[in-house]
Amino acid sequence: MSDSNKILEEITSSEYKWGFVTDIDNDSLPKGLNEDTVRYISAKKNEPEWLLEWRLDAFRKWLKMEEPIWPNVTYPKIDFQDIIYYSAPKQKVTLNSLDEIDPELRATFEKLGISLDEQKRMTGVAVDAVIDSVSITTTFKVKLSELGIIFCSMSEAVQEHPELVRKYLGSVVPVTDNYYAALNSAVFSDGSFCYIPKGVRSPMELSTYFRINAANTGQFERTLLIADESSYVSYLEGCTAPVRDENQLHAAVVELVAMEKAEIKYSTVQNWYPGDKNGKGGIYNFVTKRGICAGDYAKISWTQVETGSAVTWKYPSCILKGDHSIGEFYSVAVTNNYQQADTGTKMIHIGKNTKSRIVSKGISAGHSHNSYRGLVKVMKRAEGARNYSQCDSLLMGDQCGAHTFPYIEVENNTSTVEHEATTSKIGEDQIFYCNQRGIATEKAVALIVNGYCKEVLNQLPMEFAVEAQKLLAISLEGSVG
Amino acid sequence: MTTELKESLIQHFNTLEKTPSSALLVDTRKEAISAFQELGFPTTKHEEWKYTNLKNTIAKTYAIESAATFSAEDIKTLTALPIDCYKVIFVNGIFSPSLSTIDAAGVTIEPFQTSNQEVVKNYFAKNLPYNDSMVALNVAFATAGTLIHVKAKQHVAKPIVCFYLSDVRSANVFAQPSVLVVVEEAASATVVELNRSLGSNTAFTNAFTHAILKKEAYLEQYKIQNDIDNSNFVHNSQIVHEGKSNSYTTTITLNGGLVRNNLNITLGAEHCEAYLNGLYLEKGAQHVDNHTLVDHAMPNCYSNELYKGILDGKSTGVFNGKIWVRKDAQKTNAFQSNKNILLSKEASVHTKPQLEIFADDVKCSHGATTGQLDPEAMFYLRARGVGEDKAKKMLVHAIAFDVLDKVKHDELRAYLEQEIEERLK
Structure with a gap:
């Protein structure tokens, strides 16, 4: 056992690889939040009057709300006046080609393994890169627009497709939904906007890459994705941040709308800076993600690999409004050192014969705490609704905790809801079996963890799956309690 | 007020x-x-x-x-x-x-x-x-x-x-x-x-x-x-x-x-065992709420929990089972299961099987289901000439039996069986 403890120690001390800072000129607001901040952001983005009003309304409501205390996480109180709410890399106003992007910036994304160049065409991924508060560039725009797909930054969408933005913004996550959603509604700076027209199947994966670069800033991005009738889109999201001693806040809102027979697949690999091994620094990741299956036979699938952030508070949810609609949630959440994660999903069955499936795998190591919190609600009208949930937790070491809070509320007698959960450590017999066959303990653990997460990782698009697997290996391999 | x-x-x-x-x-x-x-x-x-x-x-x-x-x-x-x-x-x-x-x-x-x-x-x-x-x-x-x-x-x-x-x-x-x-x-x-x-x-x-x-x-x-x-x-x-x-x-x-x-x-x-069983047979406007907490404070303990509910009429059922495994409670085995059957359109159930685990060398599991009487079992009985009402009673009885079977005192079990029979009439 001492061997594996040693391995565990080595692993837990492995450094965060994406922790560099890019030295680029920033255009940022001073710290603090008041109505003027909101007005400034809105003016900076040249927003129409209705959006400013919408923001101000959100801000006023936010002032009256209280920070939620129910999540199973502890962190010092956030001083919302000590945050920079707007920070953008200085650059020319419009970019006609990628060559015009600040070379420093491009180098940043190269370092992160995301090439903004068109050479990426080979892999067929369109990328929208968001650094600090604003979207830097969106690739493959022309090609996508031939099909009628709109894929651009939120600011651009506000200018060019105000009718769509106005119709759907806040329709899934209302302003008053929760504390952080209200804050985001007031101060969101940018994000991605995507619209897939009727009957179109997006030919490539759409992707957003988020990066917090500047110090003391908060990142508040807003993503809105609309899949019109019979369309399909697969959307990827990735994120990293530099190593800093202070905690930074990330409060995003993601809204998905799937019309009749549309399908949205939303995948996230979340790797914000988790803080150092003593729990210093790291990102507070307070995110509201929700999708609505507005039409019949619509499908929304969330897949997430959560390895970063000091504190995570995130519940990607599905409102299954259309009859026969389907919601899925696949999650791997890994916490190490002093990380805390309270994550899960909500499946609200409203329509008839709606189905949902939840597969959640939690892995806790070090001094971390990992909670699954989920709600499956079957409303009165949801005849024949079906849910299957499975949440497993794996514990590594005796200093960590794994918690499960599943809420199941059933109001219809023709529905079937199943939930099962297990908590255990990696079996000594499994390790022994591997050892016996010449596989070293460290490798055996990686193998077992990968096998444990396979069900979720299989849901990820190819290149993301590879990245996720590497991430898992870095976070955990070899750690047996 | x-x-x-x-x-x-x-x-x-x-x-x-x-x-x-x-x-x-x-x-x-x-x-x-x-x-x-x-x-x-x-x-x-x-x-x-x-x-x-x-x-x-x-x-x-x-x-x-x-x-x-x-x-x-x-x-x-x-x-x-x-x-x-x-x-x-x-x-x-x-x-x-x-x-x-x-x-x-x-x-x-x-x-x-x-x-x-x-x-x-x-x-x-x-x-x-x-x-x-x-x-x-x-x-x-x-x-x-x-x-x-x-x-x-x-x-x-x-x-x-x-x-x-x-x-x-x-x-x-x-x-x-x-x-x-x-x-x-x-x-x-x-x-x-x-x-x-x-x-x-x-x-x-x-x-x-x-x-x-x-x-x-x-x-x-x-x-x-x-x-x-x-x-x-x-x-x-x-x-x-x-x-x-x-x-x-x-x-x-x-x-x-x-x-x-x-x-x-x-x-x-150390070396304690706790068994928790429950059965709730509700109808009318009844409301039954079972909250259980098993606190595993020490190592080598065992707990096993089975709660079953059958809800008819406008009744509501609540089950909240918490298993708490403290840091020192290594080698804990804790199991929990909650099964609910909704017989009517107006009945509803809220269940929350909860695990909070701070020790790593444990085996814990919980499961919860909510559904209706198995249509296949129903069909089987109907195919053999059992009327719908009777078939329903037989199936409900079978569900209740799982819990009743765990009543160790013979006279008491007989009494409960009779009470349940009475209730299903």
């Missing part, structure tokens, strides 16, 4: 303090009343009471600790039970030694006032965290409670049956029976708790049973809740285990109004 009952209870406490019987447990009770005063009655804003609303119950006016006028005949009908047992009778929450059979071998059953004060003081409500104000409320008025003290190495063969009787013929009654069960080393006993009311007004009972299991002790507990429609029953049970002790708790809820069971088990030493 809600403040009224609270205020009158606090007032009642202050009046009682001037009477001679108030010397009993005075510090414990004072602490409890201030906890209750601070917390008040639980509301749906309280996470543990999210789905159970006491508002309508506490809005009524109650007679508190009122004297009952039961005739000998009434008592006889109310305490009828086809089982050879010792009867411990509470009337409107107050232990009545004259009505009870207390000359039992191996066990003493006495009111707190005259029993071994050391034992009462050392165990009753000791180190209770008053996170639920209903427990605090009971403890604050626990002067008329009873001590069931099972002597070391004694096996009490006959079940000890506690009857919580309420006389609601002339007024609404608020009753708070308190029981302390101490099972000494290597002793064993069976304790049954039954609540029954007479009349058509509302009975609101807030019971508290504190059981202490010493080394190698064994306790079987049965809570049988089958009362009038107007009976609102909150039952708080606390079971504290010492080394190598086993407890076996079964909660069966048949008729009643609002029923809330808080069953907290602390496995406070």
Whole structure:
């Protein structure tokens, strides 16, 4: 056992690889939040009057709300006046080609393994890169627009497709939904906007890459994705941040709308800076993600690999409004050192014969705490609704905790809801079996963890799956309690 | 409205303090009343009471600790039970030694006032965290409670049956029976708790049973809740285990109004085992809420929990099972299962099987299902000429059987089977 403890120690001390800072000129607001901040952001983005009003309304409501205390996480109180709410890399106003992007910036994304160049065409991924508060560039725009797909930054969408933005913004996550959603509604700076027209199947994966670069800033991005009738889109999201001693806040809102027979697949690999091994620094990741299956036979699938952030508070949810609609949630959440994660999903069955499936795998190591919190609600009208949930937790070491809070509320007698959960450590017999066959303990653990997460990782698009697997290996391999 | 009952209870406490019987447990009770005063009655804003609303119950006016006028005949009908047992009778929450059979071998059953004060003081409500104000409320008025003290190495063969009787013929009654069960080393006993009311007004009972299991002790507990429609029953049970002790708790809820069971088990030493079983068969506008907490504080303990519910009419069911495995509790095995069947369109169920685990070398699992009677089984029976109603009953019976099968006392099981048969008619 001492061997594996040693391995565990080595692993837990492995450094965060994406922790560099890019030295680029920033255009940022001073710290603090008041109505003027909101007005400034809105003016900076040249927003129409209705959006400013919408923001101000959100801000006023936010002032009256209280920070939620129910999540199973502890962190010092956030001083919302000590945050920079707007920070953008200085650059020319419009970019006609990628060559015009600040070379420093491009180098940043190269370092992160995301090439903004068109050479990426080979892999067929369109990328929208968001650094600090604003979207830097969106690739493959022309090609996508031939099909009628709109894929651009939120600011651009506000200018060019105000009718769509106005119709759907806040329709899934209302302003008053929760504390952080209200804050985001007031101060969101940018994000991605995507619209897939009727009957179109997006030919490539759409992707957003988020990066917090500047110090003391908060990142508040807003993503809105609309899949019109019979369309399909697969959307990827990735994120990293530099190593800093202070905690930074990330409060995003993601809204998905799937019309009749549309399908949205939303995948996230979340790797914000988790803080150092003593729990210093790291990102507070307070995110509201929700999708609505507005039409019949619509499908929304969330897949997430959560390895970063000091504190995570995130519940990607599905409102299954259309009859026969389907919601899925696949999650791997890994916490190490002093990380805390309270994550899960909500499946609200409203329509008839709606189905949902939840597969959640939690892995806790070090001094971390990992909670699954989920709600499956079957409303009165949801005849024949079906849910299957499975949440497993794996514990590594005796200093960590794994918690499960599943809420199941059933109001219809023709529905079937199943939930099962297990908590255990990696079996000594499994390790022994591997050892016996010449596989070293460290490798055996990686193998077992990968096998444990396979069900979720299989849901990820190819290149993301590879990245996720590497991430898992870095976070955990070899750690047996 | 809600403040009224609270205020009158606090007032009642202050009046009682001037009477001679108030010397009993005075510090414990004072602490409890201030906890209750601070917390008040639980509301749906309280996470543990999210789905159970006491508002309508506490809005009524109650007679508190009122004297009952039961005739000998009434008592006889109310305490009828086809089982050879010792009867411990509470009337409107107050232990009545004259009505009870207390000359039992191996066990003493006495009111707190005259029993071994050391034992009462050392165990009753000791180190209770008053996170639920209903427990605090009971403890604050626990002067008329009873001590069931099972002597070391004694096996009490006959079940000890506690009857919580309420006389609601002339007024609404608020009753708070308190029981302390101490099972000494290597002793064993069976304790049954039954609540029954007479009349058509509302009975609101807030019971508290504190059981202490010493080394190698064994306790079987049965809570049988089958009362009038107007009976609102909150039952708080606390079971504290010492080394190598086993407890076996079964909660069966048949008729009643609002029923809330808080069953907290602390496995406070190594090699303890706790079994928790429950069955709720609801209809009409019933509301049954089972909250269980198994606190694995020490290593090498085992807990196994099975709760089943069948809900008909407009009834609502709540199950909240928490398994808490502390850092030191390595080698814990904890299992939990909750299965619900909804028979009607209006019935609903809220279940939350919860695991909180701080140790790594554990095996814990929980499962919860909600569904309807298996259509294939139904078809099988129908194909063999069994009518729909009968087939339904057979299947419901089969579901209930899983839990009934775990009732170890033969006479008691036969009695319960008959009661369930009656209910399914």
